[in-house]
Amino acid sequence: MMNRLRVTELQDFLQAHAAQPPVLLDVREPWELQRAALRLPGTRALDIPMQELPARLNELPDDAPIVCLCHHGVRSAHVAAYLARAGFDEVWDVIGGIDAWSQEIDPTLPRY
Known part of the structure; x- marks a missing residue:
């Protein structure tokens, strides 16, 4: 099942899952990551562009929550739905x- 989080809920979510740190899966392209990357304590960052995900599913843990992120939330919503259909639990x-x-949250993070 795919769940949704607002950015204002993300820190509380991470604290609630501290015993099993989530993977923060950024599905943007490398040039986007160069402009603005989000690295949060309490997560394991994993950068896999959306188009590469089917070939790289084995890089995702099946025993930790996966939080999907992109630029505006469209790609990450597609990826989250795809992962839920592929059998990822959380x-x-x-x-x-x-x-x-x-x-x-952080106006110092560049917008593009």
Whole structure:
């Protein structure tokens, strides 16, 4: 099942899952990561562009929550739904993506 998180809920979510740290799966392209990358304590960052995901599913743990992130939340929602259909148990999508994070949480993170 795919769940959704607002950026304002992400820190509380991470604290609640501290015993089993989530994977923060960023599905943006490498050039986007160069402009603005989100690295949060209490997560394991994994960068896999959306188009590469089917070939790289083996890199995802099946025993930890997966939080999907992209620029505005469209790609990450597709990826989260795909992972849920692929049998991953705990998958979350960050609504609004890194752009919402820049606007609501950390204005020092560049917007593009």
